[in-house]
Amino acid sequence: MTTTERRPAPGDDHEYGLLDIDDFVQGDGSAGHAGLPRTIIGWLSTTDHKALGIAYIIASMTFLLIGGALAGIMRAELAEPGLQVVSAETYNSIFTIHGSLMVYLFAVPFGFGLANYLMPLQIGAPDLAFPRLNAFSYWLYVIGGTIMLLGFLADGGPADFGWFAYPPLSGAAGSPGLGADLWIVAILLTGTSGTLTAVNVIATVTMMRTPGMTLFRMPILTWNLLVTAFMVLLAFPVLSGALLMLLADRQFGTHFFDPVNGGSPILFQHLFWFFGHPEVYIVALPFFGVVTEVFSVFSRRPTFGYKGLVLATLTIGALSTSVWAHHMFVTGEVVLPFFALTSALIAVPTGVKIFNWIGTMWGGSISFEAPMKFAIGFLVTFVGGGITGIMLASPTIDFHLSDSYFVVAHFHYVMGGTVVFAMFAAIYFWWPKVTGRFLSERLATIHFWLLMVGFNMTFFFMHFLGRDGMARRTADYPDIGDFHLWNLIASLGYVVLVLSFIPFGISVVQSFRRPMTAGADPWHANTLEWATTSPPAEHNFSWLPPIRSERPVFDFRWLNYEDVGTAGYSDAWLARQDHDGQWFPLHQWSRHPDEEPTAASGPQEQPGPGQRPRDETPEQSP
Amino acid sequence: MRLEAILWTGVGAYFVTIGLIYAAVGGDTAGIVLLFAAVGLGGLIAGWTWEWTRHHAPRIVDRADADASDETGIVGVYPIASLRPIALALGTSALVLGIAIGSWLSMIGLAVIASQVLLLVRDTDT
Numbered sequence: 001m002t003t004t005e006r007r008p009a010p011g012d013d014h015e016y017g018l019l020d021i022d023d024f025v026q027g028d029g030s031a032g033h034a035g036l037p038r039t040i041i042g043w044l045s046t047t048d049h050k051a052l053g054i055a056y057i058i059a060s061m062t063f064l065l066i067g068g069a070l071a072g073i074m075r076a077e078l079a080e081p082g083l084q085v086v087s088a089e090t091y092n093s094i095f096t097i098h099g100s101l102m103v104y105l106f107a108v109p110f111g112f113g114l115a116n117y118l119m120p121l122q123i124g125a126p127d128l129a130f131p132r133l134n135a136f137s138y139w140l141y142v143i144g145g146t147i148m149l150l151g152f153l154a155d156g157g158p159a160d161f162g163w164f165a166y167p168p169l170s171g172a173a174g175s176p177g178l179g180a181d182l183w184i185v186a187i188l189l190t191g192t193s194g195t196l197t198a199v200n201v202i203a204t205v206t207m208m209r210t211p212g213m214t215l216f217r218m219p220i221l222t223w224n225l226l227v228t229a230f231m232v233l234l235a236f237p238v239l240s241g242a243l244l245m246l247l248a249d250r251q252f253g254t255h256f257f258d259p260v261n262g263g264s265p266i267l268f269q270h271l272f273w274f275f276g277h278p279e280v281y282i283v284a285l286p287f288f289g290v291v292t293e294v295f296s297v298f299s300r301r302p303t304f305g306y307k308g309l310v311l312a313t314l315t316i317g318a319l320s321t322s323v324w325a326h327h328m329f330v331t332g333e334v335v336l337p338f339f340a341l342t343s344a345l346i347a348v349p350t351g352v353k354i355f356n357w358i359g360t361m362w363g364g365s366i367s368f369e370a371p372m373k374f375a376i377g378f379l380v381t382f383v384g385g386g387i388t389g390i391m392l393a394s395p396t397i398d399f400h401l402s403d404s405y406f407v408v409a410h411f412h413y414v415m416g417g418t419v420v421f422a423m424f425a426a427i428y429f430w431w432p433k434v435t436g437r438f439l440s441e442r443l444a445t446i447h448f449w450l451l452m453v454g455f456n457m458t459f460f461f462m463h464f465l466g467r468d469g470m471a472r473r474t475a476d477y478p479d480i481g482d483f484h485l486w487n488l489i490a491s492l493g494y495v496v497l498v499l500s501f502i503p504f505g506i507s508v509v510q511s512f513r514r515p516m517t518a519g520a521d522p523w524h525a526n527t528l529e530w531a532t533t534s535p536p537a538e539h540n541f542s543w544l545p546p547i548r549s550e551r552p553v554f555d556f557r558w559l560n561y562e563d564v565g566t567a568g569y570s571d572a573w574l575a576r577q578d579h580d581g582q583w584f585p586l587h588q589w590s591r592h593p594d595e596e597p598t599a600a601s602g603p604q605e606q607p608g609p610g611q612r613p614r615d616e617t618p619e620q621s622p
Numbered sequence: 623m624r625l626e627a628i629l630w631t632g633v634g635a636y637f638v639t640i641g642l643i644y645a646a647v648g649g650d651t652a653g654i655v656l657l658f659a660a661v662g663l664g665g666l667i668a669g670w671t672w673e674w675t676r677h678h679a680p681r682i683v684d685r686a687d688a689d690a691s692d693e694t695g696i697v698g699v700y701p702i703a704s705l706r707p708i709a710l711a712l713g714t715s716a717l718v719l720g721i722a723i724g725s726w727l728s729m730i731g732l733a734v735i736a737s738q739v740l741l742l743v744r745d746t747d748t
Contacts (some may be wrong), residue, residue, distance in 0.1 A: 037703070041705075042703060044705060044708055045703040045704055045705045045707075045708070046703050047700075047701050047702075047703060047704060047707070048703075126700065127700055131700060131701050132701050132704060132706065132707050132742070133707075135704070135707035135708070136707040136708075136710050136711055138707075139707055139708045139710075139711030139712070140711045140714060140715070143711055143712065143715045144715070147715065147719065178722065178723075181721075181722030181723075182719075182722065184722075185715075185718050185719050185721070185722055188718055189714070189715055189718060192714075206623075206626055209683045210683070210690065210693075211682045211683055211685070211688035211689055211690055211692045211693045212683075212686075212687075212688050212689055212690070213683060214625075214683070214684060214685075214686055215625045215626065215629075216625075230633070233663065234660055234663060238656060247721055247722070251721055251722065266650075267652055270650060270652040270653055270656075271652060271656075274652075274653070274656050314629075314632075318633075318636045318640075321637075321640075321657075321660065322640050322644070322657075324653070325650075325653070333650070334650070335644075335647050335648055335649055337647070338643075338644060338647045338649065539700065544690055546689050546690075547689075548686075572687075572689060575689065576689065576691065
């Protein structure tokens with residue numbers, strides 16, 4: 001490693017060596033939750049992307065807890081053959097609402113929470129492109145979720161036709177109660193919310209990146225959120241259309257899906273799965289982005305094959321829209337070779353991703369802080385679920401395993417474990433950024449191992465149950481073979497899973513009692529969200545480093561070591577000296593005319609070196 | 623913006639290709655329609671981005687050598703906190719929920735939506 005002359009930097013007391021972002025950002029991270037609302041009315045009316053991001057994450061985790069509690073009833077019911085904890089009808093409602101909460105109201109909105117909080121920070125933007133639309137989207141989601149749960153108070157109980165609502169079971173004759181209508185309305189509202197969020201994400205990424213942040217310098221998480229947003233635009237309106245048709249069948253006597261009067265239930269299945277399979281990747285892609293960031297930071301290596309990873313994401317996005325009918329193999333109404341081939345093909349870009357993640361870690365200086373543990377947990381779980389996915393892409397295997405517990409195991413590995421492990425990787429990784437505090441490493445280790453053991457106890461043996469013919473969505477089962485043993489293990493595993501959340505809860509409480517000592521860049525990370533205070537100030541940035549690669553914060557930290565960072569980075573830094581100061585007004589934001597001045601808008605009133613007064617700056621649109 | 627245009631063109635091209643293949647192998651009508659609708663979705667955005675590229679100089683953000691100093695000034699006016707979004711969401715929910723519960727609820731929802739949209743427009747004017 002060769003070193004070069006130390007570059008000029010703000011402040012004159014720097015030691016020669018690595019630069020510290022904290023010396024360059026305003027504030028010391030002890031100013032509290034800058035920009036976050038402090039009152040109930042404030043939270044109800046906020047349009048701030050960080051506040052809404054936090055609100056999304058809290059709401060989605062609340063739905064996770066409710067869905068998890070419903071799963072507990074199911075596991076209690078199935079712990080022994082012949083047990084009747086709840087009636088068969090109630091069991092049907094419980095698995096329907098459990099699946100709906102987890103898929104529609106937890107997994108996808110958690111990704112939207114990440115998009116809200118992190119994406120503007122990662123591209124150096126002050127907010128999302130349409131803040132009020134963003135708030136509207138959030139409230140549609142929360143109200144939609146509440147409406148679904150109100151089904152428990154409806155006469156006849158909540159919907160009980162499964163989370164994909166196939167007619168004729170979901171039709172007026174099959175499910176006559178109000179609960180079914182509430183379910184449909186809830187999904188319509190949350191679907192609309194998702195569509196509007198996707199518009200916001202695409203507009204923000206396209207129009208609001210900071211100078212230097214070209215498309216191929218965006219963090220992989222932002223790339224994944226962009227592709228996810230496109231898939232949402234493609235898939236969610238189709239689901240909304242299908243559900244509107246279903247609602248019309250139920251309420252207005254139309255016959256879209258009524259086979260007696262010329263309608264086609266198979267049409268609903270096509271429409272649903274044209275949404276449903278991209279949905280799997282809509283859920284997964286943001287979490288792929290999360291672990292990509294985590295692997296790189298905790299391996300002290302750049303992401304291996306950055307462009308290949310982007311291409312793999314684009315390919316997954318494209319292929320995922322062409323595989324929908326592999327969920328319908330057993331209908332006998334689909335072109336088997338086409339969907340078998342496209343379904344198997346999707347393993348290729350997915351394999352590329354796994355290869356890239358391993359390549360990122362390979363030869364790195366790996367450390368196993370909590371985010372890395374959970375990211376590896378994600379990798380193990382995802383590979384497990386992916387392998388069974390390839391098996392199910394084969395029609396001959398699918399004919400045997402369709403609607404069995406094998407499928408339940410498969411998608412809980414893909415959509416359950418993958419999401420939960422990566423979700424905790426994200427929480428442990430960005431917690432210091434969001435709160436300025438750390439979570440306990442010791443408790444995180446306990447959390448991780450309990451989750452790993454509990455998850456695999458719960459879901460691994462379901463593969464055997466399905467292979468041996470146990471059907472999903474049954475409230476009881478005969479005591480044959482090892483059915484009882486495997487179900488009992490799964491139910492005990494559920495208890496371990498629940499226990500795993502306790503150390504996490506303790507860690508959260510402990511964290512809020514600790515001082516805010518995290519600083520701007522506690523992990524020595526790569527991307528722009530680490531180039532601002534923790535928690536970030538209102539509208540995010542008062543300063544940004546030059547951007548010459550997908551790792552601008554890394555490049556800046558290693559500015560004094562010319563051969564380490566991106567070539568030409570020091571030139572970009574020196575070019576700043578040609579201007580009238582080292583500080584530049586970047587992405588200034590103006591207050592609304594009605595708004596009172598705030599601390600964050602202060603610097604514009606009193607420009608620092610290199611800043612021009614606001615009234616002298618030419619107005620530009622992004 | 624050129625790269626974005628290429629990206630969205632790629633989306634359209636992919637769905638043309640896969641749509642034609644699916645039609646050729648005897649795919650169902652709904653699937654074919656959905657795939658070609660996706661061509662329209664990608665094509666619409668691709669068309670806008672190409673049109674934008676044709677009529678505008680490359681943006682600063684598309685330049686690899688750009689830095690913060692190249693784009694000083696106000697990039698946007700951000701809205702203050704507002705109860706309009708939540709009110710609008712409540713109105714929209716009432717409108718849709720009314721289909722299941724009763725048209726009276728839809729009427730209330732419609733009134734709330736209309737009032738909030740008008741107020742949002744007024745906010746924008748000021």
